[in-house]
Amino acid sequence: MNWWERGWYKQHSFTLLFWPLSLLYLLVAAIRRVGYQRGWFASFAVEKPVVIVGNISVGGTGKTPFTLWLCKFLTEQGFTPGIVSRGYGARITEPVRVTSVHLAADVGDEPLLLAGKSNCPVVVCPDRVAAAQYLLATTDCDIVISDDGLQHYRLQRDLELVLIDGQRGLGNQQLLPAGPLREPVSRLQSVDAVIVNSGDFQSARYKMVLKPVxxxxxxxxxxxxxxxxxxxxxxxxxxxxxxxxxxxxxxxxxxxxxxxxxxxxxxxxxxxxxxxxxxxxxxxxxxxxxxxxxxxxxxPVEAQLPDEFKFWLQQQLNQWRDN
Structure with a gap:
């Protein structure tokens, strides 16, 4: 954790000097969200259900092991999942299917890991709409998992699952740059499920545990x-x-x-x-x-989710089976 992040999570007051910039960030975030909700900005649906795995804060919350667990669970339920991701740090302008010949510099470290362990197709592109369309056009996937896609509103979604770090929580609960948040805490009220990773969080209905092997x-x-x-x-x-x-x-x-x-x-x-x-x-x-x-x-670590979450998720999946 660098000195700036320590300010966010250790409640150092110097980060609050940037609170006016956080207000500007809040305004931009609110305009984006309302704009997509009201159709001011174009958003796109794909022909199969889209599950978002994301967070409202910067930094790790356990999305990758959760996504691996989710792929396995969906497969056990009879679905054929695929993953779309931005490909952080990679210079990509068009959708790319991740394969074993790629390096992390080509497609990003997390997509490379997901492709190697999930046994599911992984497509990376900054434009997740293009990534999802490419995934569905080139594979037999019947459900799309969007990794770290909560704020990518151009891609319409059917389910939003948010991960929270149980150790760090949301820090000082301020938006960037005064705090670690990409969106206000109130955003958690509109998602379908909040899952806390290895700890406690008041708004989290379900707990995930990471078990090392x-x-x-x-x-x-x-x-x-x-x-x-x-x-x-x-x-x-x-x-x-x-x-x-x-x-x-x-x-x-x-x-x-x-x-x-x-x-x-x-x-x-x-x-x-x-x-x-x-x-x-x-x-x-x-x-x-x-x-x-x-x-x-x-x-390696393996995500473990409670039976209550599995039952709830099965109910969501059954709705899509009926349709």
Whole structure:
């Protein structure tokens, strides 16, 4: 977490100096939302249901493991899901289907991870309408998951699922740049479900837990040593403290940490002086496989959702089956 984000979440008053700019941000956000609602700006529907997985704050909230869980759940329910995403950091102007030959720099780290683990087609494009249309035209998908698409109002949606970080919450609850919010807290009242990740949040009806499993070597060959070793943590995610807590809960000793800004583009020079064994997140691992050493590992996590949420989601899916 950089010094600016610490101001948002540690309630440092210096960020509130930018409150006038937050008012401007609020005005722009309100005009966009009302404009799409009233048809001032064009929005587009696609022929299949669209499920939004998003948040109202910047930074990590657990959307990627939740999206992987959602893909598996939808498949078990008889659907054929596909994913559309912006492709953060990638220079893309047209829809691109993510494949194993792509690098994170080509399509973004999260889409690359989603494509590798979900067994579902993933299409990236800044224009999610174009991405969704391309996905449906080139695959047999019958339901679209829009990753981090809550504020992309050009794409009409059937269901909005919002993730909240249970550790950090919404910080000082101010909009950018005085706080971490992309939209006002009141936006949570209009979404279909609020899910809190590993913690508590007053507006959240459902709780998600991330369960770590045995670390996996980036080179695909080395085994996690049976004898416990202290590791160097490497992460470029929105909330690295969550990674620290997850590693500790798994019983792994941490000797040092190397944290970078979210979505940081790792290269060999960046990590050359870091002492192993190294343990990183799965999202970061997809950027480091080409130059990984034998004692570099990543820690997979699996999302667990309560039965109450599964039952509620089944009810939503049944409506689409009836239609």
């Amino acid at each position: 045995v670390p996996i070597a980036l080179d695909g060959q080395s085994q996690w040593p049976e004898q416990a070793q202290a590791v160097t943590l490497v992460a470029a995610i929105g909330n690295p403290q969550r990674f620290v807590d997850t590693v500790k809960s798994f019983g792994i000793e941490i000797k040092s940490t190397e944290f970078f800004r979210d979505h940081y583009a790792f290269d060999e020079k960046t990590l050359v002086g870091i002492e192993g064994p190294v343990l990183m997140t799965e999202k970061d691992a997809v950027k480091c496989r080409a130059f990984a050493k034998a004692n570099w590992y990543y820690l």
